[in-house]
Amino acid sequence: MKPFTTLLKQQQGKINTSFRLGKIMGIPIYLHISWFIIFALVIWSLSFFVFPHEFPNWNRSLYWIVGIVTSILFFASVVAHELAHSWFSLRQGIPVRSITLFIFGGVARISRESPKPLEELVMAAAGPVSSLVLAGAFSLIWWLVGSYSEPIRAMTGWLIYINISLAAFNLIPGFPLDGGRVLRSILWKASDNYKWATLWASRIGRWVAYIFIFAGIYGFFVPFRIGLLEFGGIGSLWLAFIGWFLENAASSSYQQAMLREALKGLKVRDVITRDCVSVPQENTLKQVAQEHIIPAGRSCFLATDGIRLSGIITLKDIKAIPQTQWDTTLLKQAMTPIDQLQIARMEDDATEILDRLDQEDINQLPVIENGILVGIVTKENLIRFIRTRSELGI
Numbered sequence: 001m002k003p004f005t006t007l008l009k010q011q012q013g014k015i016n017t018s019f020r021l022g023k024i025m026g027i028p029i030y031l032h033i034s035w036f037i038i039f040a041l042v043i044w045s046l047s048f049f050v051f052p053h054e055f056p057n058w059n060r061s062l063y064w065i066v067g068i069v070t071s072i073l074f075f076a077s078v079v080a081h082e083l084a085h086s087w088f089s090l091r092q093g094i095p096v097r098s099i100t101l102f103i104f105g106g107v108a109r110i111s112r113e114s115p116k117p118l119e120e121l122v123m124a125a126a127g128p129v130s131s132l133v134l135a136g137a138f139s140l141i142w143w144l145v146g147s148y149s150e151p152i153r154a155m156t157g158w159l160i161y162i163n164i165s166l167a168a169f170n171l172i173p174g175f176p177l178d179g180g181r182v183l184r185s186i187l188w189k190a191s192d193n194y195k196w197a198t199l200w201a202s203r204i205g206r207w208v209a210y211i212f213i214f215a216g217i218y219g220f221f222v223p224f225r226i227g228l229l230e231f232g233g234i235g236s237l238w239l240a241f242i243g244w245f246l247e248n249a250a251s252s253s254y255q256q257a258m259l260r261e262a263l264k265g266l267k268v269r270d271v272i273t274r275d276c277v278s279v280p281q282e283n284t285l286k287q288v289a290q291e292h293i294i295p296a297g298r299s300c301f302l303a304t305d306g307i308r309l310s311g312i313i314t315l316k317d318i319k320a321i322p323q324t325q326w327d328t329t330l331l332k333q334a335m336t337p338i339d340q341l342q343i344a345r346m347e348d349d350a351t352e353i354l355d356r357l358d359q360e361d362i363n364q365l366p367v368i369e370n371g372i373l374v375g376i377v378t379k380e381n382l383i384r385f386i387r388t389r390s391e392l393g394i
Helices: 002-008 035-054 060-091 117-145 150-170 178-191 194-221 233-263 285-296 315-319 350-360 379-391
Strands: 018-024 027-032 096-102 105-110 224-226 229-231 278-280 300-305 308-314 364-369 372-378
Touching: 027 035, 027 060, 035 060, 035 150, 060 096, 060 105, 060 117, 060 150, 117 150, 117 178, 178 194, 194 224, 194 229, 194 233, 229 233, 233 350, 233 379, 285 315, 300 372, 308 315, 308 364, 350 364, 350 379, 372 379
Parallel strands: 027 096, 278 300
Antiparallel strands: 018 027, 096 105, 224 229, 300 308, 364 372
């Protein structure tokens, strides 16, 4: 679900890290490059170990065919899990930016938190419930067709197991897993205190992560078994790696949630920066670097055509131009023109602005009032504003 966004958002949609497959329900579906690692591992495991052990009479090509098809259906199940979250999110009027498959499964990038605890509970529980429904559907196929076809029995049997495991894992009461979000919604409802509920759900999530890390390291030296699951050797280190990932996700998810909570009720007019540097669009990039970037460390400039705003140029835009061309490249050639700019207005909610900055992967928005530029709102200033209020105990 959404919490893993923090670890992926800088990579999402970039051609060198993610590949877009298409859209479902209007939601872009991406494959992160790390997905290919786990996809290959699943195929290899099924084709070389699982199916040969259970069905030794098959020929080698059949192991490969069944392994590939099963792996595809497994990841389709992961997409269905995330689509369940997304569907309930859309029903609540909360946009879903994308769904990405990566090495740990899938993540739906949901633009904001649910406004009420019951709505969060329903949205969080939707994923595990969908996995259990899929397990039931594969069970029905296994029962109806499995006795007539060993390949179908092999595929559906493994998909039943993996979907139940997916539901069980996500229901672990550790934030930011689905179970942790269910726990937070219950604590939120009981206490009527979102911040307190998020704090304790995050703490429990980190404790769960530490258990995973400890169990993984312990299993590397001393193999052990829990029910049908065996942990030992190099394989157990995967458990520790998952724990490390969950600990980072729990910590960053809490910070992200508190960031938005701190901005709740604030408007752009409360966080606007009016000290904006305006630079003539006829200036060269070399002039801007020498006069503003190097001496003052500024990273964003308003390009003007006389007294009118014509666009914005950022340090990112400047760095995209080879330094050998800075003395011949004008601001107006490298800037983002005003007609292509995302803008903010004084009465916009600060939390919505932060979401837009994340969504568009930008660091600032010009603030326009009655057609006039009155200032700029930046991600850096939002964070600094929150830090200052926290230090003052406000």
